[in-house]
Amino acid sequence: MTAWLAIERLGLTENSTRIIDDVSLQFEAQRTVVLGPNGAGKSTLLRLIHGLLHPSSGSLRWPQPLTQAMVFQRPVMLRTTALANVIYGLKLQGHAASECDKRARAALARVGLAQLARRPARLLSGGEQQRAALARAWALEPELLILDEPTASLDPASSREVERVINDIAAAGTRILMTTHNLAQARRIAEEIVFIDRGRIVEQTAVANFFTQPQTEAAQRFLQEEIP
Numbered sequence: 001m002t003a004w005l006a007i008e009r010l011g012l013t014e015n016s017t018r019i020i021d022d023v024s025l026q027f028e029a030q031r032t033v034v035l036g037p038n039g040a041g042k043s044t045l046l047r048l049i050h051g052l053l054h055p056s057s058g059s060l061r062w063p064q065p066l067t068q069a070m071v072f073q074r075p076v077m078l079r080t081t082a083l084a085n086v087i088y089g090l091k092l093q094g095h096a097a098s099e100c101d102k103r104a105r106a107a108l109a110r111v112g113l114a115q116l117a118r119r120p121a122r123l124l125s126g127g128e129q130q131r132a133a134l135a136r137a138w139a140l141e142p143e144l145l146i147l148d149e150p151t152a153s154l155d156p157a158s159s160r161e162v163e164r165v166i167n168d169i170a171a172a173g174t175r176i177l178m179t180t181h182n183l184a185q186a187r188r189i190a191e192e193i194v195f196i197d198r199g200r201i202v203e204q205t206a207v208a209n210f211f212t213q214p215q216t217e218a219a220q221r222f223l224q225e226e227i228p
């Protein structure tokens with residue numbers, strides 16, 4: 001497999017704190033989940049990859065530039081309908097109005113929100129808003145979807161619905177890079193786990209091996225603490 005992203009000696013320092021510390025990584029898997037304790041630097045790493053933050057040192061090398069979308073823990077919905085929220089992103093991409101409408105409706109249908117397309121987005125439940133955010137991202141047909149704790153504020157049933165949508169997006173061919181504190185979810189979604197602690201990459205392992213035979217003491221400790 002060839003890497004779709006190679007990170008070399010990436011660093012980010014803010015107020016003289018080293019948040020990302022000399023990170024080198026090759027991303028080859030289609031579905032990667034970044035795990036690690038609170039404050040490890042997971043969100044920061046994802047933001048650097050998405051280009052929302054600029055590194056203090058090191059580089060990100062994309063052998064082929066990939067179109068990307070990012071979904072956050074709490075979606076920011078515009079004060080309009082769910083449909084108009086999805087159309088907005090498509091319009092920015094320069095599609096004709098009729099094409100925007102068609103693609104937005106199809107995306108909402110794929111996440112199970114066809115019936116709620118005309119509902120003001122901010123009146124949707126948390127789980128529905130997150131699915132609307134996924135529809136908004138999916139409609140753009142990104143080659144890489146980055147998700148930062150997409151189910152952290154949701155109840156178990158809504159979490160599973162969002163997870164189903166993430167799996168559908170992956171099955172349609174989009175690369176997935178996400179963080180979660182839900183280890184069962186990480187196990188269901190990931191092909192590969194990147195384990196990060198204090199801004200450093202500790203382990204990058206195929207999912208089955210990570211949960212059964214973590215290579216490092218830090219990962220073993222993390223799993224012991226997180227799994228009841």
Ligand SMILES: Nc1ncnc2c1ncn2[C@@H]1O[C@H](COP(=O)(O)OP(=O)(O)OP(=O)(O)O)[C@@H](O)[C@H]1O
Pocket residue numbers: 014015017019036037038039040041042043044045
């Ligand atoms: N702009 C900033 N200035 C200073 N420190 C920051 C800044 N942004 C993040 N940090 C710190 O960097 C560390 C990593 O933060 P980050 O949000 O990436 O961690 P995380 O692994 O996503 O954590 P969590 O699981 O709690 O969401 C934290 O200690 C955070 O307080």
